[in-house]
Amino acid sequence: MGKMSGAEAILECLKLEGVEIIFGLPGGVLLPLYDAIYDSDIRHILVRHEQAAAHAADGYARATGRVGVCLATSGPGATNLVTGIATAYMDSVPLVAMTGQVPTNLIGKDAFQEADITGITMPVTKHSYLVKDAKEIPRVFREAFYIARTGRPGPVLIDLPRDVTVNELDFKYPEINLPGYSPNLKVHNLQIKRAAAALMEAERPVIYVGGGVKYSDGHRELVGLAEKIKAPVTTTLMGIGCFPEDHPLSLGMLGMHGTKYANYAIQEADLILAVGARFDDRVTGKVASFAPQARVIHVDVDPAEIGKNVRVDIPVVGDAKSALAELAKAVEEKPWSPWNDKVAGWKNDHPLGYARDGETIKPQAVLEMLCRLCPEAVIVTEVGQNQMWAAQFFTHGDPRRFISSGGLGTMGYGFPAAIGAKLGCPDAEVFDIAGDGSFQMNIQELATAVINDVAVKVIVLNNGVLGMVRQWQDLFYEKRFSGTTLNRIPDFVKVAEAYGGLGLRATKPSEVEGVLKEAIDSDVVTVVDIIISPDEKVSPMVPAGASLSEILELEKVDQAAGIQRSYPGYPASEVLELEG
Amino acid sequence: MKHTIALIVENRPGVLVRIAGLFSRRGFNIDSLTVGATDNPDYSRMTIAVDGDEVVLEQVTKQLNKLINVIRVSELDPAESVERELAMIKVAARKEDRSEIMQIVSVFRAKIIDVSPRSMIIEVTGSQDKVEAMVRLLRQFGIKEMARTGKVSMVRGTKVVGP
Numbered sequence: 001m002g003k004m005s006g007a008e009a010i011l012e013c014l015k016l017e018g019v020e021i022i023f024g025l026p027g028g029v030l031l032p033l034y035d036a037i038y039d040s041d042i043r044h045i046l047v048r049h050e051q052a053a054a055h056a057a058d059g060y061a062r063a064t065g066r067v068g069v070c071l072a073t074s075g076p077g078a079t080n081l082v083t084g085i086a087t088a089y090m091d092s093v094p095l096v097a098m099t100g101q102v103p104t105n106l107i108g109k110d111a112f113q114e115a116d117i118t119g120i121t122m123p124v125t126k127h128s129y130l131v132k133d134a135k136e137i138p139r140v141f142r143e144a145f146y147i148a149r150t151g152r153p154g155p156v157l158i159d160l161p162r163d164v165t166v167n168e169l170d171f172k173y174p175e176i177n178l179p180g181y182s183p184n185l186k187v188h189n190l191q192i193k194r195a196a197a198a199l200m201e202a203e204r205p206v207i208y209v210g211g212g213v214k215y216s217d218g219h220r221e222l223v224g225l226a227e228k229i230k231a232p233v234t235t236t237l238m239g240i241g242c243f244p245e246d247h248p249l250s251l252g253m254l255g256m257h258g259t260k261y262a263n264y265a266i267q268e269a270d271l272i273l274a275v276g277a278r279f280d281d282r283v284t285g286k287v288a289s290f291a292p293q294a295r296v297i298h299v300d301v302d303p304a305e306i307g308k309n310v311r312v313d314i315p316v317v318g319d320a321k322s323a324l325a326e327l328a329k330a331v332e333e334k335p336w337s338p339w340n341d342k343v344a345g346w347k348n349d350h351p352l353g354y355a356r357d358g359e360t361i362k363p364q365a366v367l368e369m370l371c372r373l374c375p376e377a378v379i380v381t382e383v384g385q386n387q388m389w390a391a392q393f394f395t396h397g398d399p400r401r402f403i404s405s406g407g408l409g410t411m412g413y414g415f416p417a418a419i420g421a422k423l424g425c426p427d428a429e430v431f432d433i434a435g436d437g438s439f440q441m442n443i444q445e446l447a448t449a450v451i452n453d454v455a456v457k458v459i460v461l462n463n464g465v466l467g468m469v470r471q472w473q474d475l476f477y478e479k480r481f482s483g484t485t486l487n488r489i490p491d492f493v494k495v496a497e498a499y500g501g502l503g504l505r506a507t508k509p510s511e512v513e514g515v516l517k518e519a520i521d522s523d524v525v526t527v528v529d530i531i532i533s534p535d536e537k538v539s540p541m542v543p544a545g546a547s548l549s550e551i552l553e554l555e556k557v558d559q560a561a562g563i564q565r566s567y568p569g570y571p572a573s574e575v576l577e578l579e580g
Numbered sequence: 581m582k583h584t585i586a587l588i589v590e591n592r593p594g595v596l597v598r599i600a601g602l603f604s605r606r607g608f609n610i611d612s613l614t615v616g617a618t619d620n621p622d623y624s625r626m627t628i629a630v631d632g633d634e635v636v637l638e639q640v641t642k643q644l645n646k647l648i649n650v651i652r653v654s655e656l657d658p659a660e661s662v663e664r665e666l667a668m669i670k671v672a673a674r675k676e677d678r679s680e681i682m683q684i685v686s687v688f689r690a691k692i693i694d695v696s697p698r699s700m701i702i703e704v705t706g707s708q709d710k711v712e713a714m715v716r717l718l719r720q721f722g723i724k725e726m727a728r729t730g731k732v733s734m735v736r737g738t739k740v741v742g743p
Contacts, residue, residue, distance in 0.1 A: 118594065119597070122597065122598060122601050123601060123605050126648075127648045130593075130594070147648060178648060179590075179651050179743060180589075180590060180647070180648050180649055180650050180651045181648045302646070303642050303645070304639065304642035304643050304645070304646055307635070307638060307639075308639060
């Protein structure tokens, strides 16, 4: 392909990897690369803070399944990416983060805007490169994209000293040669047989599903297996959408703010089939008393996850999709069982819900209403109460339509991630379900969204406080609300307008439907400020360090009113009407 | 419980940091770590002595395997491998103690590699137990300085830990 500069080679690599869009913000050492971007077909979205570039690339990756790409300059630009990279690492999101670096001859001299970003990000990247010679660019980029998207996906960082982007090289895209990296995707036949036999023997099975099923596109295979053996299915926050939540076998989410019936089922189960999940502490509660009667089958593409947090009886290393397909082939049809009746009884007796008072706007009702009005929406969340309500009260049914920072729990993630998701799926209706605290952490990206016509809709569940922390202060710290009051500043309607977007507000229940409809119909960036009570809680709840059996209802509950389709072969459920 | 792990890693900058960082981040305890060249210039060999139970060892092995620059991870069974460590011990050597020190050196098949009026440097090679035993015996004379390599280890017979 002949001689070209390092910067041109980088763009050639991105083109060969099918990259259509990058999120970034320039700086001194990136001038040569940005000069090359000026002539390139790749779309560059200029963010207002580098953290948003990483989150937007992450949201793009989660919504599309492709590798997200972000770019920041050396020093502070690079360190601003760190939270975004760590977020992607914890949730196994394929990301390539490019950072500028001071010229190779200045590395280690504490030069202006120098930071050892490969060192800083080492614990939160799947792999990283400091490119010291322009000739390495094609190999490094080829490897980086391959490592980011294969096996257990994750972020890869490429640090690019300025001179490397200027120097010339003969471009040739090499074959992958990574002797130390061979993700094990193919499942072991014998382990499948053992797992299938255990599933057939089990009287009280539960399938527990995490983000691995989402990333392997294994949701159809999951439904196939669950229906064949009539196993109830519960998902983690990351697994939401992998199993339709209105399905008679669905238990919804488990764990700290999961459904009571999911947690009861786990505690009573005699077999747990864990697929692409990692037994996180928010899921297991007190590990020693987690699923005390159950044998555990653990399917994961990352062998290091198996046996890390809980003892596993039957390990299955490999891709979730193929494992689920193989398992479905290896098991025989099972009938509806007394276990299914028992679980259905729990669902009936302990439904997810909240107390309706008819006077204040209930955030849960906002989510239910949004689900009625726009069931196909892509729901991106911030972190905290807004995130849990979005998980609980929107009836999810598509793996790529729920996007949330699960592992790291990054406030400020949702809005830039929603921008990335919308750019990846321009035809989808994308909502950021936010709190007033989280939204303010990346509120400056309103400029990015407005200027680039990325018509995401932000639903601010505005309680004027840092609600989740306040909830804990309310329950466990004698209502001493230390450092959790935000005082309802700023006026989000005015902020939206100041940036050139649309601002809407609802202060009473009767206004909710109207503003949501207006937001859905809006073709510009829209912020909907919904005033809720600071005392509203996320319920039910397993207190920290307690067993899942000790799940508490924090208030009297009226049953939630999610959407409910009928499924052939299962009895139709009653559908509740919405209030207001 | 002590375990010995042999690693074949790519000979690139930053690999040692990745491995050391992994141990500290995951809370694994390293007793010793040695690195050196292999016959192939593309690869280095590390020997890491780890303290922990079977669960810890399994996690260490799996997490090391995830590092892209790590080519091979093998736990070496002490019953089926030979291990050696080299130590240099600078010991205080007064006139009246010299002959006793030299006797100990001879019993351990160690070497005196430097002598000065008040001290000598002893080089000893052997299993960690042997080095420990020698150190214990020399302590009575006053150890002024010690440098140990940490152990290297290799499986007996034809079995090979290689890339």
